[in-house]
Amino acid sequence: MSSDRASLGLKLAAAAGLLFMHLPLLLIFVYAFTTEEKSYQWPPPGFTLKWFAVTWNRPDVWEALSLSLRVAAISTLIAMVLGTLCAAAVSRSRFFGRETISLLVILPIALPGIITGIALRSAFNLAEIPFSFWTIVLGHATFCIVVVYNNAVARFRRTSASLIEASMDLGADSFQTFRHVILPNIATALLAGGMLAFALSFDEVIVTTFTAGQQATLPIWMLEELVRPRQRPVTNVVAMVVVLVTFLPILGAYYLTRGTESVAGQGK
Secondary structure, three states, X not given: OHHHHHHHHHHHHHHHHHHHHHHHHHHHHHHOOEOOOOOOOOOOOOEOOHHHHHHHOOHHHHHHHHHHHHHHHHHHHHHHHHHHHHHHHHHHOOOOOHHHHHHHHHXXXXXXXXXXXHHHHHHXXXXXXXXXXXXHHXXXXXXXXXXXXXXXXXXXXXXXXXXXXXXXXXXXXXXXXXXXXXXXXXXXXXXXXXXXXXXXXXXXXXXXXXXXXXXXXXXXXXXXXXXXXXXXXXHHHHHHHHHHHHHHHHHHHHHHOOOOOOOOOOOO
């Protein structure tokens, strides 16, 4: 009986926690349909779809969205290449200072974003690199690499080295071993890391503020609109887009990576 009560208590606590986290998101969705332009009344005075048409016809929204998507895509690609290579080196090699290197790779995501942003801005200024699309990409790649690295290094350590040795013994070269043995075993981990890196890059604000110059990604655009509000429902519509763009890839990664806990050769 006591165990049933404990189970019920845990379920209620979990439900309360989920409600606390997601209720503000639901309110954003509600206010994207409100007829009131400049205030947040509850209950909303009415519902309309006109703000979606207004948002669709705003060129500044499209420019910010395009910039965010391009930055996130390229940052994720860089992170997947560098993060995978770094994970392979750390997990498959024994050398002096290996744990220190692992710590240094993880450090950017552990530090407050404002420290990373200030450091990057100072480095770009010292190197006399003008702020542009590529400075944003480099800034985002610093923490996206960590996400891919964490997923890849965990999967590398769970993949048996005997599989690689067997592939080499059977005459496969390094590229064939990577393509037919290593990559299938780490593919789902890379997919999950890439999805999460894309989501983190797409909604990043602090690092972008220090590396963007005069450009505005979608989160920066939202921040500026909240400081100087013109049409608040438009900001809520854009917030809905941000939620969907970050949520759907992660949901897809979750379904694609289910049932992959066991890795070939694990423990052998």
